[in-house]
Amino acid sequence: xxxxxxxxxxxxxxxxxxxxxxxxxxxxxxxxxxxYKPGQPMxxxxxxxxxANAAAWAALKxxxxxxxxxxxxxxxxxxxxxxxxxxxxxxxxxxxxVTLDACIMDHLGNAGSVCCLEHIRHPISVxxxxxxxTPHVILAGAGALEFARAKGFEEEDLLTEASRAEWxxxxxxxxxxPIINIENHDTIGMLALGSDGNxxxxxxxxxxxxxxxxxxxxxxxxxxxxxxxxxxxxxxATGMGEAVLKTVGSFLVVELxxxxxxxAEACKEAVMRIIKRQAYxxxxxxxxxxxxxxxxxxxxxxxxxxxxxxxxxxxxVLNSKSYMK
Ligand code: SD4
Numbered sequence: 001x002x003x004x005x006x007x008x009x010x011x012x013x014x015x016x017x018x019x020x021x022x023x024x025x026x027x028x029x030x031x032x033x034x035x036y037k038p039g040q041p042m043x044x045x046x047x048x049x050x051x052a053n054a055a056a057w058a059a060l061k062x063x064x065x066x067x068x069x070x071x072x073x074x075x076x077x078x079x080x081x082x083x084x085x086x087x088x089x090x091x092x093x094x095x096x097x098v099t100l101d102a103c104i105m106d107h108l109g110n111a112g113s114v115c116c117l118e119h120i121r122h123p124i125s126v127x128x129x130x131x132x133x134t135p136h137v138i139l140a141g142a143g144a145l146e147f148a149r150a151k152g153f154e155e156e157d158l159l160t161e162a163s164r165a166e167w168x169x170x171x172x173x174x175x176x177x178p179i180i181n182i183e184n185h186d187t188i189g190m191l192a193l194g195s196d197g198n199x200x201x202x203x204x205x206x207x208x209x210x211x212x213x214x215x216x217x218x219x220x221x222x223x224x225x226x227x228x229x230x231x232x233x234x235x236x237a238t239g240m241g242e243a244v245l246k247t248v249g250s251f252l253v254v255e256l257x258x259x260x261x262x263x264a265e266a267c268k269e270a271v272m273r274i275i276k277r278q279a280y281x282x283x284x285x286x287x288x289x290x291x292x293x294x295x296x297x298x299x300x301x302x303x304x305x306x307x308x309x310x311x312x313x314x315x316x317v318l319n320s321k322s323y324m325k
Pocket of ligand 1: 186187205206207208216218219237238239240242
């Protein structure tokens with residue numbers, strides 16, 4: 001949480017033009033991670049998500065697929081009421097409804113997604129069912145809920161007392177205006193590489209807090225919030241979904257890696273596309289990426305984006321390089 005508070009302070013300053021330019025801040029503690037060796041499994045996720053990475057790691061160690069690993073990994077924050085940006089306990093839209101977005105992709109290029117899904121704690125598992133049990137890629141809203149019910153998912157009230165109380169306060173302060181709230185940053189995007197060399201990815205979120213009802217961000221959109229190409233690698237995004245959608249960010253990162261860019265450089269280029277095109281002082285965007293050789297990296301607009309990397313059973317939270325301090 002301190003990172004988000006810091007980010008808010010920075011964006012206030014940012015709007016007064018305190019811009020430090022292109023900075024490579026290498027406060028990275030990657031050296032404390034063991035070096036990746038070919039044939040090892042590996043997991044990378046957005047933000048401080050060690051428990052999620054540990055669950056994914058455990059799945060890989062049990063011999064499960066990268067697809068199982070990412071599903072099991074992201075289910076951890078989905079089920080955690082303390083995490084107010086993913087799954088159960090997520091902050092609601094401006095009408096007080098918790099609407100969830102998620103997508104999943106396997107090593108064969110199969111993909112599944114749900115958008116604006118209500119009442120289901122684990123949208124990632126519904127997205128996987130869309131991928132595996134339907135001829136479609138995306139199900140949205142009432143149709144997604146109907147499908148989840150038919151697949152036996154339990155319906156429940158996802159709005160916790162804490163998120164309800166914050167929403168009630170927001171309604172007073174914001175005079176019920178729809179705003180895009182930059183405070184809401186903990187979406188989990190996760191990529192896993194199995195020891196069989198296959199990669200899969202998942203992304204899940206409650207989206208921007210107090211969004212308009214029906215708003216869908218980048219997170220459930222294949223190629224925007226997450227993308228995997230098993231020949232090359234994968235990428236995932238967090239932050240202001242509208243900017244990621246307009247630049248098809250995760251697909252771009254993977255295509256840049258295909259052209260030979262290191263994952264960190266590819267993430268930087270995707271961030272720079274946004275910076276070139278729109279006002280960026282008040283938005284955060286962070287990308288993570290990993291290639292098939294186990295190289296990884298991240299880049300973000302504002303300092304304060306962390307990501308979690310797991311190699312050889314060790315999980316480390318690393319600081320992403322950023323464009324602005
Ligand atoms: C969205 N990208 O709905 C998501 C929000 C997010 O960390 O990433 N929060 O736009």
